[in-house]
Amino acid sequence: MAQRALPNPFADYDKSLATGYFDAAGRLTPEFTQRLNNKIRELLQQMERGLKSADPQDCTAYTGWAGIALLYLHLYDVYGDPAYLQVAHEYVKKSLSCLTRRSITFLCGDAGPLAVAAVVYHKLQNQKQSEDCITRLLHLHKLDPRVPDELLYGRMGYLYALVFVNKHFGEEKIPLSHIQQVCEAVVASGESLAKRRNFMAKSPLMYEWYQEYYVGAAHGLAGIYYYLMQPGLGVSQVKLHNTVKPSVDYVCQLKFPSGNYPPCINDTRDLLVHWCHGAPGVIYMLVQAYKVFGEQQYLNDALQCAEVIWQHGLLKKGYGLCHGTAGNAYGFLALYNLTQNMKYLYRACKFAEWCLSYGQHGCRTPDTPFSLFEGMAGTIYFLADLLVPTKAKFPAFEL
Template sequence: MDARALRNPYHDYDGNPACAQAFFDSHGRITAEFAQRLSSKISELLAVLENGLRRADPGDATVYTGWAGIALLYLHLHDVFKEESFLHKALDYVSRSLRCLTRRHDVTFLCGDAGPLAVAAVVYSRMQRAQEASDCISRLAQYHKVVVDGSSGLPDELLYGRVGYLYALVFVNQQLGADRIPGQFIQQISETVLASGELLSRKFRVQNQSPLMFEWYQEQYVGAAHGLAGIYYFLMQPGFVPAVEHVHRLVKPSVDHVCRLKLPSGNYPPCIGDERDLLVHWCHGSPGVIYMLLQAHKAFGVPQYLEEALQCGEVVWKWGLLKKGYGLCHGAAGNAYAFLALFRQTQDPKHLFRACMFADWCMNYGKHGCRTPDTPFSLFEGNMSKDQESAQYTSWGLEEETYCTGEETGHRPAGERVKIELICPGERPLGHQRHFGSRCSHKFQTEVSELLTC
């Protein structure tokens, strides 16, 4: 981990509110001065972004590295700052995205056609273009049949699998109301994922250790992007699995199995069987596993899950400023979201302070000697990640819980509105290439140099 991280230059929170008074008050509200710094940096980076987008891939529709991700950024900025110009920018970019949908089997929010359709539905709705919003939702819903088909060969993970499509549906309901996508759609997908996990667990004969098991390209991933943590996070959401007994009998012991995979440092391996302690990213490692642990604490009320999440936070604080840069998937901005999640659940100002320190580090964009990603003007790899993160901090002082990771302990009925924080950012896969840092094989030949090097 030391070889891939930069030294954290900040003093940690010492329990004295005075050390945080430049960033937030005693109620956890961001100060006007810090909010202004964030807003100024957003404006500065947006100008850089718009200039850089002239060289962007015109055919990339995705949320992860393409036009839909830019649209999602501007949609979020509109939600925070209420400036109509941001909404018009979102419309411009999501329109570009809709013109270059792949119409292939990629049906997820981050890396497939479902993401652009979901973002477009929300943008059109915000602009009072109800028919176009409805058309996008109808097109999005058409993928449901293939997603719930257990024989379709579709994986279950977040970037390219069923859970990635599930999030697209959840995003629409989050933004537009719980009745836009029928609750049974979400439940049917969740049940299909459970059945897939049970089947693979029996195949590997690990039912006694983990009633569920998942793989992607013959690897049992652990983290949020392709792995167990990302899948279990969604299966523990209130009402997604209609039978609460299944959550307790199947999901809980499977979460416990992930906890047993923890490395001596407190970090988590990228894949089962790979004991190298290298990656502290949202996609692989503690920054993504945190969300599963926090949701398990909400769902089951077991204090140990919160303790495990807090240990993940220590890993992120020590090794989370990455040489890879600022991205959401494998960068400092994505890692900062882990602290925000911890703060929401614990209300301990230490975590908000740490998040602010990571934000301060990111505001010195380009001054740390980090690598330049292959897609530097994208939502999940580039400086747009910093804009998204800065807007998130700014919104802390403007609106309550812009993102909310769940409800009280227990499971709510389907159809009731549930806000979910996408444990997002994802990693661009590689076509049957080996990511030597994590022993993970990948799907399409893209962004090779970004992922194969530190």
């Protein structure tokens, strides 16, 4: 782990140190808020310049136009400035003009551009185009049985798009029955693979992506189980307790002595501390398991994830969401919102402070340096989210 991260130079939480960032109620100080706002404005200008040379045919939320539209939609929600909504609209049009017609997910397929567009058009009072996007989103449901189940390219990535629309509309635009069908398909797929590969005694569910049993949030078990434990998505109490819970417990048993998790089952290398692979993604499964089942061990494991992130989460890969410092910081915010422990808000603020020195730590430049999930747009999203920590949620993933 240590070779993938830069040493954490920050002193850990102390009440006296925290006063420069937030008050006793967790409200950010005017000074720190101003620093965040200034950096957001500065990075936005840099990002816009950089996007002039971005791939014009990348529609996706992960590295393309839909991700930039999602950032501006978020900035509109945070600041209430209609200019941000207009910019989101421009990027929505770009993303809809180059849909892949291959993948069905929010992050790497057509569901993301369509879902973001539906919400942007809705907020612009353009209901006809909004409804058209929702209709097209629902038509993606004719799922190929060979589609994987994970978040980036599979059924869970489609499910997120459906829930995203309902959350932003504040009503059931996507029928719950439609969402339940996706959940049922994921559970059936996991049960089938567990039986075929003789996992049933250890884990009633099992999932693979490219012949590997991935563990993390992006491609693996932790991301899938995080959604299967969500209330209101249609997994029955019987399935939840008899099928999902023992499968979650199996993931818990994969924990390294360090508190981190492997990228794949049977991978003994304790290297990756990313949202996509490792503790920063598994933490969401553990937090949700604690909320649903109430067992202290889930919380203990989540707290251990936070220690791993604090020690090894300032990544040499950069400041982004998928495998960068901003993405890792969201784990602290998830724990802060669960426990109200100011230590985790402080740690998120310190990781944000690291991001305020964007580009000054010798980190490598991502392949798509201005995108939402690999680059600068994701860091801006995080800094804006931190302005109201109690509402912060990892984009395109956390519910």
